[in-house]
Amino acid sequence: MKEFGKKALTLNIERDRFLKEQAMERLEKYRETTSQDPFRMQYHMIPPVGLLNDPNGFIYYKGEYHLFFQWNPFETKHGPKFWGHYSSTNLVDWQLQPIALAPSDWFDKNGCYSGSAVEHEGKLYLFYTGNVRDENGDRESYQCLAVSADGVHFEKKGPVISVPKGYTAHFRDPKVWKENNRWYMVIGAQTEEEQGCVVLYGSDDLEQWEFIGRLAGTSQSNEESFGYMWECPDLFSLGDKDVLLFSPQGIPADGYHYNNIYQSGYFVGKANLDKGTFEHQEFVELDQGFDFYAPQTTLDSGQRRLMFGWMGVPEENEAFHPTLEYEWIHAMTIPRELKLVDGCVYQSPVEELKQLRENAVEYKEVTIRNQFELDNVGKLAFELMVDILSNSSKQFTIWLGKYTRVIFNQAKNRLTFERKSIKTNEIEARHYKIEKIDKLHLFIDASSVEMFVNNGAKVFTSRIFEHPDNRKVTFEVSDAMTIDVFTWDLRGQ
Numbered sequence: 001m002k003e004f005g006k007k008a009l010t011l012n013i014e015r016d017r018f019l020k021e022q023a024m025e026r027l028e029k030y031r032e033t034t035s036q037d038p039f040r041m042q043y044h045m046i047p048p049v050g051l052l053n054d055p056n057g058f059i060y061y062k063g064e065y066h067l068f069f070q071w072n073p074f075e076t077k078h079g080p081k082f083w084g085h086y087s088s089t090n091l092v093d094w095q096l097q098p099i100a101l102a103p104s105d106w107f108d109k110n111g112c113y114s115g116s117a118v119e120h121e122g123k124l125y126l127f128y129t130g131n132v133r134d135e136n137g138d139r140e141s142y143q144c145l146a147v148s149a150d151g152v153h154f155e156k157k158g159p160v161i162s163v164p165k166g167y168t169a170h171f172r173d174p175k176v177w178k179e180n181n182r183w184y185m186v187i188g189a190q191t192e193e194e195q196g197c198v199v200l201y202g203s204d205d206l207e208q209w210e211f212i213g214r215l216a217g218t219s220q221s222n223e224e225s226f227g228y229m230w231e232c233p234d235l236f237s238l239g240d241k242d243v244l245l246f247s248p249q250g251i252p253a254d255g256y257h258y259n260n261i262y263q264s265g266y267f268v269g270k271a272n273l274d275k276g277t278f279e280h281q282e283f284v285e286l287d288q289g290f291d292f293y294a295p296q297t298t299l300d301s302g303q304r305r306l307m308f309g310w311m312g313v314p315e316e317n318e319a320f321h322p323t324l325e326y327e328w329i330h331a332m333t334i335p336r337e338l339k340l341v342d343g344c345v346y347q348s349p350v351e352e353l354k355q356l357r358e359n360a361v362e363y364k365e366v367t368i369r370n371q372f373e374l375d376n377v378g379k380l381a382f383e384l385m386v387d388i389l390s391n392s393s394k395q396f397t398i399w400l401g402k403y404t405r406v407i408f409n410q411a412k413n414r415l416t417f418e419r420k421s422i423k424t425n426e427i428e429a430r431h432y433k434i435e436k437i438d439k440l441h442l443f444i445d446a447s448s449v450e451m452f453v454n455n456g457a458k459v460f461t462s463r464i465f466e467h468p469d470n471r472k473v474t475f476e477v478s479d480a481m482t483i484d485v486f487t488w489d490l491r492g493q
């Protein structure tokens with residue numbers, strides 16, 4: 001019998017079956033309830049019941065996209081996570097698959113936490129963090145492996161890495177990839193000095209892993225402290241550079257930046273995988289909205305770098321979500337393609353999303369002097385593209401509902417997104433400093449807005465809970481502005 005540490009690698013098959021059955025029972029029990037929510041998303045992935053958080057194991061495998069997700073099927077709260085599973089041939093229509101992983105074994109009993117997928121010899125390998133609380137409630141973490149021959153049924157192989165010396169048990173979210181005939185893994189970590197960092201491992205066979213080094217992190221080379229924990233790292237090449245995405249925790253708000261409790265962003269630089277080092281520039285936030293965290297990417301067969309994010313942030317507003325009474329909470333973002341433009345990561349909605357479009361309407365060269373209302377949109381799910389041809393307006397506003405709006409203040413070079421807080425019922429705002437807006441591209445769903453600014457140079461991702469009757473799109477300007485507007489209804493799944 002194989003062992004890890006001093007513990008036998010026996011699997012608790014019965015408990016695994018029991019947990020998966022219980023989860024499916026709950027899904028059946030609440031199928032009707034979740035489907036009745038007026039805020040239920042039309043074209044975004046949401047949990048079939050319970051709580052969804054991070055995207056996991058995003059991969060193009062045997063002709064299909066697979067996206068796994070952190071899932072607590074039993075409650076609309078965080079808890080022992082499962083890996084739920086969606087698959088798709090076109091990135092638009094997603095099928096729920098059988099549960100991939102349940103927290104049934106001694107090495108993952110308090111949660112099959114986030115991780116990634118790779119293909120090897122035709123099989124799908126999942127790497128994830130086994131989250132464990134010992135008898136005293138202290139945390140243990142194991143980086144674990146599960147393998148599947150068909151992409152649907154997974155067999156756990158148990159832990160392959162335990163926490164090395166110098167790090168706390170906040171050691172999780174393995175992201176694996178292949179480069180120059182070797183396997184590599186980045187893991188989000190915390191040093192014993194409680195500094196966030198990312199470590200690098202290497203392997204020749206996906207089972208034996210060697211610690212290479214601390215790739216990036218605050219207690220290295222006397223950099224200033226940058227958070228107490230970095231979650232969900234992802235390292236990949238983009239254009240002629242390397243990008244390290246991660247989600248740091250413990251960064252204080254700074255003007256218009258870092259206003260959510262936790263952030264997600266990236267370093268651009270050059271990684272040395274032999275030495276385990278990464279020369280990089282300053283951290284850049286990936287999103288300026290209220291609800292974006294823990295993104296993960298994959299490279300598809302067309303060599304596109306695709307990304308999903310979680311449309312939520314841990315701990316923020318979770319007790320106040322209007323969807324709780326319908327037994328579900330949180331959603332994924334739309335899939336986005338990443339490109340490096342002038343040294344920055346640009347995000348754009350994937351081309352495939354055009355397949356959702358229905359009822360195209362366009363308004364060409366409209367000069368607005370006061371107000372302009374679109375009478376054809378404002379339904380639950382639609383896409384809105386605004387090309388700004390000229391703008392002499394000191395301030396323009398796009399209302400997306402009674403409380404939700406986008407404001408560009410040209411005098412202050414400030415772009416703002418406002419919504420009504422579900423916690424306080426007050427209006428709350430996120431801002432970004434920008435000199436000129438040429439284009440705004442918005443994806444609106446029953447309870448979300450994703451706004452791509454100037455071809456994806458910046459993105460604002462937020463949940464909104466506007467009553468469907470209040471939804472209409474109105475432009476307001478202080479002086480003349482000329483725009484092209486394109487709108488489409490977006491079909492549901």
Ligand code: FRU
Binds near residue numbers: 053113129314
């Ligand atoms: C990020 C995260 C990960 C962890 C997972 C648990 O949201 O905290 O670090 O693996 O969620 O659900």
